[in-house]
Amino acid sequence: MSQGGSDMANLIDLMKNDGLRLAQPVLVEGMPPMTFVCDFAPDGANADDLNACEPELPDHLREFWSISRTAKLFEDREYGQWGLEILTPQRAVEMTNSYRARRQRDFVDGDLVLGQFFGDSDLLIIRCDVNSPDYGNVLVALPLDPRPHWYLSAESFAEFLQRYAKAGGDKFWENADHMRVSDQ
Numbered sequence: 001m002s003q004g005g006s007d008m009a010n011l012i013d014l015m016k017n018d019g020l021r022l023a024q025p026v027l028v029e030g031m032p033p034m035t036f037v038c039d040f041a042p043d044g045a046n047a048d049d050l051n052a053c054e055p056e057l058p059d060h061l062r063e064f065w066s067i068s069r070t071a072k073l074f075e076d077r078e079y080g081q082w083g084l085e086i087l088t089p090q091r092a093v094e095m096t097n098s099y100r101a102r103r104q105r106d107f108v109d110g111d112l113v114l115g116q117f118f119g120d121s122d123l124l125i126i127r128c129d130v131n132s133p134d135y136g137n138v139l140v141a142l143p144l145d146p147r148p149h150w151y152l153s154a155e156s157f158a159e160f161l162q163r164y165a166k167a168g169g170d171k172f173w174e175n176a177d178h179m180r181v182s183d184q
Helices: 005-020 048-052 060-067 088-103 158-164
Strands: 026-028 030-035 035-040 070-076 085-087 111-117 123-127 138-141 150-156
Touching: 005 035, 005 060, 005 070, 005 158, 048 060, 048 088, 060 158, 088 111, 138 158, 150 158
Parallel strands: none
Antiparallel strands: 026 030, 035 070, 070 085, 085 111, 111 123, 123 138, 138 150
């Protein structure tokens, strides 16, 4: 990564500039290959939006949203079946409230839906309960599975983005050796 700037800004620059190199095209028989792009909103969220979202946002997420209020990471532009959308703070609150109402047994205080995956119903969740030992952890919530079967994908949003970029947008947390929430 380049010298200067924050680690988050450098990570965003890496995905902006090298997203095509990081994610190899996927060949689909009889169709053009899927290619992937990373797009970031050119403006960041303001402090009022961030504080209305969740007053105890982990620093890495707060920094990300202050640089880019939303992003589409490793999106398959041809078919729309791959990639991750990082939601705006306002949309994150709306989706969190909606899922918390529908899945009361699985969502707990401090969960914030910060992203959704294209092509499936998995959600990216970050823990925002500063009094909890899992504060800042990033989970992947599965649409039908209860919380103990969700993936613990990273211990911070920065770690998640680094691993996701290194994997070229592949779902690295689905490896057999990756922890589930119940393993914590």
